[in-house]
Amino acid sequence: MHFTSTRRLDGGVLEREFTLGEIPGILWTPAPAAASPSTPAPLILLGHPPLGLRRMYPRLVDRARRSAADGFATATIELPGSGDRPRRPAIEQARADLRRAMEAGEPVGDEIVDALVLPLVDEAVPEWRAALDALLSLPEIGGPVGYSGGVVSIGIRLAVVEPRIVAAGLFAGSLVPRAMFEEARRVTVPLHVLLQWDDEGNDRQAALDLFDAFGSEEKSLHANMGGHTGVPQFEGDAVARFFTRHLK
Amino acid sequence: MHFTSTRRLDGGVLEREFTLGEIPGILWTPAPAAASPSTPAPLILLGHPPLGLRRMYPRLVDRARRSAADGFATATIELPGSGDRPRRPAIEQARADLRRAMEAGEPVGDEIVDALVLPLVDEAVPEWRAALDALLSLPEIGGPVGYSGGVVSIGIRLAVVEPRIVAAGLFAGSLVPRAMFEEARRVTVPLHVLLQWDDEGNDRQAALDLFDAFGSEEKSLHANMGGHTGVPQFEGDAVARFFTRHLK
Numbered sequence: 001m002h003f004t005s006t007r008r009l010d011g012g013v014l015e016r017e018f019t020l021g022e023i024p025g026i027l028w029t030p031a032p033a034a035a036s037p038s039t040p041a042p043l044i045l046l047g048h049p050p051l052g053l054r055r056m057y058p059r060l061v062d063r064a065r066r067s068a069a070d071g072f073a074t075a076t077i078e079l080p081g082s083g084d085r086p087r088r089p090a091i092e093q094a095r096a097d098l099r100r101a102m103e104a105g106e107p108v109g110d111e112i113v114d115a116l117v118l119p120l121v122d123e124a125v126p127e128w129r130a131a132l133d134a135l136l137s138l139p140e141i142g143g144p145v146g147y148s149g150g151v152v153s154i155g156i157r158l159a160v161v162e163p164r165i166v167a168a169g170l171f172a173g174s175l176v177p178r179a180m181f182e183e184a185r186r187v188t189v190p191l192h193v194l195l196q197w198d199d200e201g202n203d204r205q206a207a208l209d210l211f212d213a214f215g216s217e218e219k220s221l222h223a224n225m226g227g228h229t230g231v232p233q234f235e236g237d238a239v240a241r242f243f244t245r246h247l248k
Numbered sequence: 249m250h251f252t253s254t255r256r257l258d259g260g261v262l263e264r265e266f267t268l269g270e271i272p273g274i275l276w277t278p279a280p281a282a283a284s285p286s287t288p289a290p291l292i293l294l295g296h297p298p299l300g301l302r303r304m305y306p307r308l309v310d311r312a313r314r315s316a317a318d319g320f321a322t323a324t325i326e327l328p329g330s331g332d333r334p335r336r337p338a339i340e341q342a343r344a345d346l347r348r349a350m351e352a353g354e355p356v357g358d359e360i361v362d363a364l365v366l367p368l369v370d371e372a373v374p375e376w377r378a379a380l381d382a383l384l385s386l387p388e389i390g391g392p393v394g395y396s397g398g399v400v401s402i403g404i405r406l407a408v409v410e411p412r413i414v415a416a417g418l419f420a421g422s423l424v425p426r427a428m429f430e431e432a433r434r435v436t437v438p439l440h441v442l443l444q445w446d447d448e449g450n451d452r453q454a455a456l457d458l459f460d461a462f463g464s465e466e467k468s469l470h471a472n473m474g475g476h477t478g479v480p481q482f483e484g485d486a487v488a489r490f491f492t493r494h495l496k
Contacts, residue, residue, distance in 0.1 A: 197460070197469075208456065211471070212445070218480075221445075223459070223469040232466075234493065238486065245482065 001134035013068040015061070020131055024053060024084065025077035028064035029140055040142030042247040043135060045128060045158075045165075046076040047149030050091075050120065052083035063148070063236075070240055072247065073141050077131050079151070080123040090119060098175075102201075114177045117153050121180075125157045132164060146243050152210070153180045159187045167246035168192070169239045172207035172221070173228070174199070184213040191219040192242040194235060199228045249382035261316040263309070268379055272301060272332065273325035276312035277388055288390030290495040291383060293376060293406075293413075294324040295397030298339075298368065300331035311396070311484070318488050320495065321389050325379050327399070328371040338367060346423075350449075362425045365401050369428075373405045380412060394491050400458070401428045407435045415494035416440070417487045420455035420469070421476070422447070432461040439467040440490040442483060447476045 005017040012031025017024065030041055044067050048056045053076065064074040081088035094115035101108050135141050145162075147155050148169040155170045160183050169192040191214055195207050211221045220242075224232050253265040260279025265272065278289055292315050296304045301324065312322040329336035342363035349356050383389050393410075395403050396417040403418045408431055417440040439462055443455050459469045468490070472480050 217473060219473055220480075220483075221469065221471040223471075225465060225467055232468075234489070237489070241482070241485070 001131075001137075009061070009065065011065065011068075013065055015064070020077065020127075020134055022085065023077050023127055023131070025075060025131060026053065026057075026060070026064075027073065027075045027135065028061075028068055029073045030068035030071055040140055041071060041073040042144055042146075043073045043075065043132075043141050044146045044148050044243055044247070045132070046074050047147060047151055047155055048076060048079075049150045050079045050082045053078045054083060066236060066240060067243070070244055072243065073135075075131065075135050077127060080120060080127070088119065088123075091116060108175065110178060113175045114179070117151075117175060117177050118179065120151065121153045121157050124151070124154050125161065128154070128158055129162055132162065136164070144247050146247050148239065148243070152176060156180050156183050156187060159189050159191075165189060167243060169242055170194070172202075172210055174202045176206065176210055181210060181213045184210055185215045187214050188216055190242075190246050191216045192239055193219060193221045194231060194239075195221060195223040196228055196230060197223050197225050201228055249379075249385075257309070257313065259313065259316075261313055263312070268325065268375075268382055270333065271325050271375055271379070273323060273379060274301065274305075274308070274312075275321065275323045275383065276309075276316055277321045278316035278319055288388055289319060289321040290392055290394075291321045291323065291380075291389050292394045292396050292491055292495070293380070294322050295395060295399055295403055296324060296327075297398045298327045298330045301326045302331060314484060314488060315491070318492055320491065321383075323379065323383050325375060328368060328375070336367065336371075339364060356423065358426060361423045362427070365399075365423060365425050366427065368399065369401045369405050372399070372402050373409065376402070376406055377410055380410065384412070392495050394495050396487065396491070400424060404428050404431050404435060407437050407439075413437060415491060417490060418442070420450075420458055422450045424454065424458055429458060429461045432458055433463045435462050436464055438490075438494050439464045440487055441467060441469045442479060442487075443469060443471040444476055444478060445471050445473050449476055 001018050001020050003016050003018050007015050009015055014029045016027045046060055046063055060076055067074045078085050081091045097112045143164055144166040145164045146167045147158050147165050150171055152170045152173050153176055155168050159165055159168045167190045172193050172195040193211050249266050249268050251264050251266050255263050257263055262277045264275045294308055294311055308324055315322045326333050329339045342360055345360045391412055392414040393412045394415045395406050395413050398419055400418045400421050401424055403416050407413055407416050415438045420441050420443040441459050
């Protein structure tokens with residue numbers, strides 16, 4: 001892990017860009033006042049859709065600031081095939097198929113969803129785990145670790161295979177391969193699941209089925225009106241309280 | 249409205265029992281430190297299942313204390329046919345039919361639900377409105393008003409007919425007459441709806457359908473694991489924040 005830039009945001013949060021091999025990432029650590037100086041900060045991994053870190057930055061830094069105010073470090077890495085990372089031809093093909101199906105108003109078939117998501121999960125999850133190794137070796141960062149955010153299938157797989165993740169906040173979003181429902185049954189960590197009730201790119205019943213499938217004893221579903229990007233601001237507070245309950 | 253007893257609870261909340269005609273009720277007002285002394289406190293009506301105020305008292309006073317800490321006055325009244333109020337033979341008959349059906353493991357027919365709930369709603373709602381008139385005439389109580397709690401059908405009817413109610417926290421619970429789904433479409437105030445995912449006495453799909461039916465632009469569904477009485481403590485905090493957003 002190699003830090004490539006450091007800057008102090010308004011409010012004192014330290015933002016450091018890094019590379020982990022070929023993978024770019026960003027780490028935010030709380031201002032000294034918010035965190036106890038002698039105790040390493042618990043960490044939340046910030047998941048995001050595969051649109052590139054640069055495009056996602058405004059939303060990510062908002063979440064990082066909010067989490068830092070609660071005393072959390074946050075970190076994110078670029079997904080395979082996104083941003084400045086080399087394109088994956090198979091994923092590009094699946095994206096084109098998805099776009100075509102959606103523009104034609106056709107149902108998105110299982111084979112498109114599988115081709116789009118499963119290789120991404122298979123590649124991304126070991127990268128997030130390698131990032132976790134590197135991040136937890138820093139003296140200012142400690143466990144326990146939470147995963148928060150998008151590509152719900154990455155969050156599911158990480159929650160199953162990575163024992164250092166003790167809580168996850170997931171978006172019961174679109175395009176979940178059938179195989180991930182089986183993995184969801186093996187998730188046991190506390191879950192906080194968001195659902196946008198009128199999400200035009202989402203199948204509400206599939207999202208409810210996914211929530212039902214999770215094996216966790218503690219799982220909460222927060223459903224709100226509106227489309228994919230319309231999550232109300234108070235839900236950001238609710239996610240923050242969820243992580244404060246489970247990571248502190 | 250006639251006060252019949254007054255006592256100060258630990259923490260300074262003032263608890264006053266009252267009668268409104270034949271109807272007993274309880275009013276809780278916040279300790280002077282929590283409320284602004286010059287401003288009347290906003291009011292939350294505490295709904296409850298028809299088990300009698302005496303039996304419900306421990307849970308009601310918990311909710312009252314919590315609300316008082318946020319600066320809210322709270323009040324509740326006995327439901328028709330409950331507690332020390334005269335029994336309603338038709339409702340008693342419907343309760344017996346319900347018990348028999350549930351003990352026999354039979355589905356609870358629409359006619360039992362209608363007979364149990366619709367007369368209760370028709371009688372109770374004008375009583376709650378009369379209580380509201382009396383409560384809002386007290387100088388220490390002001391609007392706006394919220395409704396929080398059980399007998400979801402009473403909450404629905406009140407939200408439709410009573411313009412002083414500007415927000416409602418409802419339990420997407422059991423035994424909702426079909427006719428109330430139509431009324432639910434006419435609800436427009438912000439809603440905070442709780443659902444216990446594994447509620448043995450509840451039909452999950454009916455609860456989701458009810459949430460979908462509500463006409464409100466802002467409505468949130470919070471679903472959690474466990475049975476009817478297993479609502480997690482953090483959901484009490486979430487309801488409190490909902491009312492703070494909408495009544496202050």
